Amino acid sequence: MGLQLRLQIIILITVLLTKIIGAVGAPALVLSGCRAMCGRVRVPYPFGLEDRCSGDTWFTIDCNNSKPFLKRLGLEVLQISLKNGTILVNYPVLYSNNNNCSAAGGGINRSVLVPDLNGSLFFFSETDNIFAAVGCNKRALITQKHFNSSFWGCDSTCAHAGAGSNSNNCSGINCCSAPIPAHLQFFNVTWSRIPEAEADDSGCAYAFLVQQDYWIGHNLANSNPFAVNSMENLPAMMDWYHLNKTYYYMSPIYCASTIVYRGVPWWSGCRCPFGYEGNPYFTDGCRDINECTNSTLNTCGKHCVNLPGSYRCDNKYKMIIIGVCSGLGSLLLLACAWWLYIVLKRRNMMKRRQKFFKRNGGLLLQQQLSASEGGVDKTKLFNTTELETATDNFNENRVLGRGGQGTVYKGMLTDGRIVAIKKSKMVDEANIDQFINEVVIVSQINHRNVVKLLGCCLETEVPLLVYEFVSNGTLFQHIHDPNEELPLSWEMCLRILAEIAGALYYLHSAASIPIYHRDIKSTNILLDHKYTAKVSDFGTSRSVAVDQTHLTTIVQGTFGYLDPEYFQSSQFTDKSDVYSFGVVMVEILTREKPISSTRSENCRSLTAYFIQSMEENRLFEILDPRVAKEGRKEELVAVANLAKRCLHLTGKRRPTMKEVAMELEGIRMSQGGSTFQQNCEEVECITIELSEAWGTASTSTTSRFNIEEGSPLDVQPLLF
Known part of the structure; x- marks a missing residue:
């Protein structure tokens, strides 16, 4: 391809881009x-x-x-020009008071109503209009309305014998003309006979304002000025002005200087500057005219370079070479800058990830995994890129739920597995060793009713935990917002309770190191597609040595499920999980929320409400109708009594999770009530409010509760 052809192609592309940009940016x-x-x-x-x-x-x-x-004003508009700041209208022709005028020459019989522009924003253009009068031996004087005095006019004499009336150019023979003053808005015409004239003045006479270009362009003055006899209106040019009001969008730099008229400051009009076009009444409404695209606007031909408001001529080869070199240089510089930016960004990202990895205990976790038998296969250390890809950069559309511990996202790993990725809100750097130990322990839990921890990512500011995905929502949802197509039956509820109890028994007793969950509630019980229960959310869980009986910690939990004894002593035991499980049992039996403002003041706590009803032998009055209908009486009584034992104020009098699990299995297998003898004393009726019971807690105890923001009494689930 030759150099000349290449240059022509470049010029063509430049012209097309200029036209496209001009069309898009049209004002x-x-x-x-x-x-x-x-x-x-x-x-x-x-x-x-x-x-x-x-x-x-x-x-x-x-x-x-x-x-x-x-x-x-009722005036017909013929044309509006923003460029000139003018409006062309049809303005009526005035005529003399001669009664024969309407009949002479087939003229028009009309009653002239002259529009009054006073008080408006319009005035007659002194540069574009003339005042003209047509008649024989007539003097036309203009009187301004507000001053009631004559200012100017002209004399129209009769044509002399033998003189042509078609060549006077309205210079005084049968037709005369005069300029008008500035800012004229209204006038009247008075007629009189020219005193020194001898000819008859009885003929018709007409006076009018007319656009000078129209009067000359149509040759009315030279051909036959009396032709206005058949015209009602003639074109007249008006300018406009306005007060400088804020409701205009105009840019003042495009407007003329302020004038003072009748003691009031006015803008006399707005224009786009030379070399610009558009609407000056809009902010940035005037756009540069590209003179190079119109051969009539420039003298350069093909060697034109557009400038703001103007243009210049230049050698095309020089401009092409400069443009190509500048473009290539800019592209090269941009490419280098982009490459350097990417390198520095990746380097900073690597350093940032390494910093977070060390701070979040990544080195300690690697040691724990390498020392733990089979630990590497059970727990995976994910990198940030993997989880960002899995969650579409943690897109809000992937959010499964939010809770006190963090936000849970749904993701898909590269191997196709669907997972739930929990992004914690914060991490306690002082207890990072304990956090890493918990990750190792929980990741080794292998129980069908416990949500499996697949791994974690420590390269972010806060750790990311990767769990197996459980698809069928929470137990809370199925209890309080049941699925009409497949609601939870009593048989399913009893099985779910047995599965939860079995999982907690495993955590307390059968795991290699006992684990206390510390936040058992219906929102932390997930159900899969077969309605199999899965205990989840070990964010507050703690492991204990085999010879330990309790943990002394900052009080944490969810209002309505929290063990009162733990709240008072700050000592969490396995019986604290038992108490929380008892609340879940009552929640299933009654389908009531743990805390509700709809119940009486003394029984807003579901626990107090249940115990009081049990003491008053009103169990079947508080049971959910579906539960009461589907469950056998012996089963319901046995489960209620077991829940009552779990809710005893004294932890030592509560059964262990092993006993609870075995008794629930016995209830499921038997045809009647419990297969185990209840060897416990009667539980005291908790009639006082929970706030009074917890009021005896030590003032040195620090507490933290998960309470719904919208209502201090109702607990809402953390959705998975």
Whole structure:
């Protein structure tokens, strides 16, 4: 491909891009949603075809039968020019008071109503209009309305015998003309006979304002000025001005200087500067004219370079070479800068990830995994890129739920597994060793009713934990917002309770190191597609040595499920999990929330409400109707008594999770009540409010509860 052909292609592409950019950036002439045309007349802002589309009601135009009329003046609009700041209208022809005028020459019989522009924003253009009078031996004097005095006029004499009336150019023979003063808004015409003239003055006479270009262009002055006898209106040019009101969008740099008229400051009009086009009444409404795209606007031909408001001529080869070199240099510089930015960004990201990995205990976890038998296969250390890809950069659409411990996202790993990724809110750096130990322990839990921890990512500011995904929501949802197509039956509820109890028994007793969950509640019990229970959310869980009987910790838990004994002593035992499980049992039996403002003041706590009802032998009054209908009486009584034992105020009198699990299995297998003898004393009725019971807690104890933001009494689930 030759050099000349390449240059032609480059020039063609440049011209096309310039046209496209010019079309996209074309300035607006009307307000958004407003019409721009009435018939063949374009109506730009500040004029508008509705009040809301105009800058002032004086600029509102009615469009009647495709003809535009100034709404407040009734004048037909012929043309509007923002470039010149003018509006061309049809203005009536005035005539003499001679009664024979209407009949002479087939003239028009009319009653002239001259529009009054006083008080409006319009005035007659002194540069574009002339005042003209047609008649024989007539003197036309203009009287301004507010001053009631004659200011100027002209004399129109009769044509002499043999003199042609077609060549006077309205210089005084049968036709005369005069300029008009500035800012004229209204006038009257008075007629008189020229005193020194001898000819008869009884003929018709006409006076009018007319656009000078129209009067000359149509050759009316030279051909037959009396032709106005058959005309009602002639074109007249008006300018407009306006007070400097804030409702205009105009940019003042495009507006003329302020003038003072009748003691009031006015803007005499706005224009786009030379070399610009558009609507000066909009902010940035004037756009540069590209003179290079129009051969009539430049003298350069093909060697034109557009400038703001102007242009210049230049050698095309020089410009092409400069443009190509500048473009290549800019691209090269941009590519280098981008490459350097990517390198520095990756380097900083690597350092940042390494910093978080060390701070979050990554080195300690690696040691624990390498020392733990089979630990490497059971727990995986994910990197940030893997989890960002799995969650589409933690897209909000992937959020499964939010809770006190953090936010849970749904993700898909590269091997196709669906997982739940928990992004913690914070990590306690002082207890990072304990956190890593918990991750190792929980990841080794292998129980069908415990949500499996697949691994974690420590390269982020807060750790990310990766769990198996459980698809069927929480037990809380199925209890309090049941699925109408497949609600939980009593048989399913009993099985779920047995599965939860078995999982907690495993954590307390059968695991290599006992684990206390510390936040058992219905929102932390997940159900899979077969309605199999899965205990989840070990964010507050703690492991204990085999010879330990309790943990002394900061009080944590969910209001309504919290063990009162733990709240008072700050010592968490396995019986604290038993108490929380007892609340879940009652929640299933009654389908009531742990805390509710709809119950009486003394029994807002579900625990207090249940124990009191048991003491008053009103169990079947508080049971959920579906539960009462589907469950056998012996089963319901046995489960209620077991829940009552789990809710004993004294932890030592509560059964262990092993006993609870075995008794629930016995209830499921038996045809009657419990297969185990209840060897416990009667539980005291908890009639006092939980706040009074917990009021005896030590003032040195620090507490933290998960309480719903919307209501201090109702607990809402953390959705998975």
